[in-house]
Amino acid sequence: MQISMKCSVAVHCLIFIHEAKGVAKVTSNLLAQSTGCNPVIIRNVISGLKKAGLVTVARGTGGAQLCADPSEITLYQIYSALEPDGLSGLIGIHACQGRKCPIAQNIGQVLQKPYQQIEDAIKQTMESITLQSMIDDFHQLVQKPE
Amino acid sequence: MQISMKCSVAVHCLIFIHEAKGVAKVTSNLLAQSTGCNPVIIRNVISGLKKAGLVTVARGTGGAQLCADPSEITLYQIYSALEPDGLSGLIGIHACQGRKCPIAQNIGQVLQKPYQQIEDAIKQTMESITLQSMIDDFHQLVQKPE
């Protein structure tokens, strides 16, 4: 398990949808071209975002739209929309139960606290980053290239 | 890339070495039995810890020993000893350079800041956790089972 590419693709899509508002109909094919991913990957990502209530998708006719204010959407919401298991499993623990060694018996418990702290730190940081802030950064980059 | 099992195995080994001090000679076979890993995995992990200056290993005769105070060894040191590339690469970014779309051209830059923040948060948390604190937790668990 890891923090996969899907998260980056999702941010890409959300910014794209935001920028295209009122300009173009955002289809999965269009997003596939912009991201370089397969349209099915896009549809899966968008599907997760839809279930999380971040976008609406017009079935049949096509087209995705944001259904929340970008300043209300955090990176953690985006990540959670794509990874049902959340951050647990990000850090691997070796299986060594059922052994006589007292260390083997307790290492799981010992590691739980540090790993929980790490996950909490990641979560907090992700919650502090909004889609709006990333859109702002994007606009700055576009306006003054180099 | 991920925070792999190796890190957990390394902590397991370090606690084992600490507890075995003056009691038994800690060989890779012994650690392999306790962790449930292959002896080669253990030797690779120990090799990393050795290069990082955390343990010494007696060649030929065998046996590993801590060569730093557990309160001076942080989880980040342990992790870094095993993952030469550090935390970069923990989060995947899709490749979409060389496309006309301005979002594709800038998404990498836009994502860099958030991802750097996440990595820094992980690093800080890992630096705040010492081997000593994990040894203390282990002792507490052993003394009062259940």
Added chain:
DNA sequence: TTGGATGTAACTCTTAACATTACATCAAAT
């Protein structure tokens, strides 16, 4: 010199991320 240990290279196995194909479903436009 023998025995048990480490240090690594090379290879295989396994799993999960990622990509692709295929097709059912849907809704607007003609």
Added chain:
DNA sequence: ATTTGATGTAATGTTAAGAGTTACATCCAA
């Protein structure tokens, strides 16, 4: 109503990285 272009998703294929294993050179103390 049929066509057209879109979404939703199952099923499968591909690939890369983690994990495991074998093999063997090297080392040191008894």
